[in-house]
Amino acid sequence: MTNASSEQNMDSEPDRGQIIEQYYRTHSRELWALFYAMCSDPERAYDAVQESFLRYYDYKGEPVRDLRAWLLRVGQNWLRDVARKKSNSCRLLPGLDEFSGQRDSAEDMLALSERQAQVRGALGVLNEDDRKVLVMKYSMDWSAAQIATVMDCSPAAIDMRLSRARRRLAEILVERGFEYE
Amino acid sequence: MSNNSSANRVQSGMPSDDQMDSLLSDFFRLEVPTELNQPLRQNQLAAATATTSKVVAGRRVEQPRSRTVRFVAVAASVAAMALAVLVVISGNNGLPLNGSGLASGTTGDTKSPGTTPEIDQPMLVSPEGDSRTPTKAIGPDGVTLEETDTIELHQQK
Numbered sequence: 644m645t646n647a648s649s650e651q652n653m654d655s656e657p658d659r660g661q662i663i664e665q666y667y668r669t670h671s672r673e674l675w676a677l678f679y680a681m682c683s684d685p686e687r688a689y690d691a692v693q694e695s696f697l698r699y700y701d702y703k704g705e706p707v708r709d710l711r712a713w714l715l716r717v718g719q720n721w722l723r724d725v726a727r728k729k730s731n732s733c734r735l736l737p738g739l740d741e742f743s744g745q746r747d748s749a750e751d752m753l754a755l756s757e758r759q760a761q762v763r764g765a766l767g768v769l770n771e772d773d774r775k776v777l778v779m780k781y782s783m784d785w786s787a788a789q790i791a792t793v794m795d796c797s798p799a800a801i802d803m804r805l806s807r808a809r810r811r812l813a814e815i816l817v818e819r820g821f822e823y824e
Numbered sequence: 825m826s827n828n829s830s831a832n833r834v835q836s837g838m839p840s841d842d843q844m845d846s847l848l849s850d851f852f853r854l855e856v857p858t859e860l861n862q863p864l865r866q867n868q869l870a871a872a873t874a875t876t877s878k879v880v881a882g883r884r885v886e887q888p889r890s891r892t893v894r895f896v897a898v899a900a901s902v903a904a905m906a907l908a909v910l911v912v913i914s915g916n917n918g919l920p921l922n923g924s925g926l927a928s929g930t931t932g933d934t935k936s937p938g939t940t941p942e943i944d945q946p947m948l949v950s951p952e953g954d955s956r957t958p959t960k961a962i963g964p965d966g967v968t969l970e971e972t973d974t975i976e977l978h979q980q981k
Contacts, residue, residue: 763855
């Protein structure tokens, strides 16, 4: 709620860039999680975050009252446009750069990459609300109460949904022959 | 109760809650882009804005030209067309052109240098040559000096 008042004054502040940067620091991860829950693609979700902030930076229209909602809407629309275009660009194995230095051999890196892809695929099968709860819980380490404010329901309902989503994900992984370490 | 469900899960190959918990934690630790931890700098935004504007400009089919350049281009094309029309008209009427190098009476047809001449057709060459003074007949049949050059002599069989 405190954000709302600061957001209202955001457009009238002289140093807009600094304010956007500050907002990015505090909200980019949450936006990424929500976008990721929509598309199950980490890079695309990150692009959606960048795109939404970039468009706000160029935005010259009426003052934005709720910046978070504005950014979410812009990112969602961008994701929809991208999904409609069905861009199938050729990409390298995801995340291999981040694995370098953590694992010893290329085989380990590939195995880890495959595991990531398997879990990502299983997450994609879940419905969006279940996926959203899992993403907020594990990517942002949010409590049930924090997630409840975003999902507009009670913390108990979030706990229940979390438990159900985990179980459903485990079933999907077992069906797909996923091997646990 | 929960112990029973956990035992059932293990028997059916299902992972426990703790396993799923650690699996998801590890998964998202690698899944979250590291760039999100970096601050969003103004120059990044400016660079991104410049990139976007370049992309948008690149989508244009044709860059807008200045009015002067367009005027010069149009004038040049009109002048070229007018010159071409003048050449065609003068060629058809057989009018002499001053300084063009074409003699009066010639059709003004020109052939491009790459084309091969048509050998079977006779060339239209004036017996007077380039000189404008007509030569006189050198024989009773009225054959001029220039025309004798084209007479071929064959042995009688």
